[in-house]
Amino acid sequence: MRDKKKAGNANLPALILLAALIMFWQMAAMGINAAYILPSPTQILVRLWELRGPLFTAHLPATMSVVAIGLLISVVLGLGLAILMDVSEVAEKALYPLIIASQTIPTTALAPLFVLWFGYSIWSKVLVTVLITFFPITITVFDGFKSVKTEMEELLFTFGADRRQIFFKLKIPAVLPCFFSAIKMAVPLSIIGAAIGEWLGAQSGLGYFSRRMMTQLDGAGVFAPILLLSVVAMAFVGVVSALEKRMIRWRND
Structure with missing residues (x-):
């Protein structure tokens, strides 16, 4: 009960700030009075409800399929590269600059090439997702491996542990x-x-639907799928945070 109360108090400033931003947005939209330029939050919610059929039955599943496949590939690729660079100094020197260089290429420049190579299939979108997503996984996990103190490894070596046991334990x-x-x-x-x-x-997909609404000068229709994407992202991050608390209990003590 105390933990729930503490979590509620921690979220209170964020909720107050969010409410203030929404109110400011609502007043600014009312002042402009041009929904195709800046729709108000209420107009976006109404439009989201009106478009719930195609958004939830066709476009949201299409986007989530891309996200699921791209994220799975990114996790496998990112962990594989991080582990490889950790166990091999040669691999680190060869791969690390290339991984960094991969993030210097504008995604908007590569995405049309992926469409040219793979057409409008799911794989052109998956490649864009992987290109953006694998980098933070690779670098963050690799830095985590590097943060393990050498003294701890040497201590386990003196106790007779091999490299496999040190890696897993x-x-x-x-x-x-x-x-x-x-x-x-x-x-x-x-x-x-x-x-x-x-x-x-x-x-x-929701990105395609948002672009289609833009061609129709439907400002609320452009923001409706964006709002849906934001809610889905926050829900997924919440699930990951819950899993983290369950698996790393010592961090919460």
């Missing part, structure tokens, strides 16, 4: 907080990546 538990932090960063980025891919070339 020392490094994996030590890197778990970094892994969950990386996933909490990657989830919103995966949704952004899916939306960007759909915006630039798709036949379904």
Whole structure:
């Protein structure tokens, strides 16, 4: 009961700030009085309700499919690269600059190429998602491995532990907080990546739907799928945070 009360008090400032921002947005939209430029929050909610049929039955599942596949590939790729760079100094020197360089290329420049190569299939959007998402997982987990103190490894070596035992008994538990932090960063980025891919070339999905509403000068229709994406991202991050608290109990003590 005390923990729930403490969590509620911790969320109170965020809720107050959110309410203040929504009120300011509502007043600014009423002052402009041009829904195609700046729709009000109430107009967006009304439009979201009006469009609930196509949004929830067709476009949301399409976007979530891209997010799920892209995030799964990013987790496997990111963890694989982090582990490889941790166990091999040669691999670290070869891969680390390339991983950094991969983030210097504008995604909006590559997305049309992916569409050209793969058409409007799901894989063009998945590649955009992976390109954006694998980076924080790789770097954060790799930094977590590097943060494990050498003295602890040497101590386990003196006790007769081999590299496999050190990896699973020392490094994996030590890197778990970094892994969950990386996933909490990657989830919103995966949704952004899916939306960007759909915006630039798709036949379904929330990003595609938002772009279609823009061509019709429907400001509230543009924001409705964006609001839905934001809610989904926050829900996913909440699920990851709950899993983190269950798996890393010592961090909450």
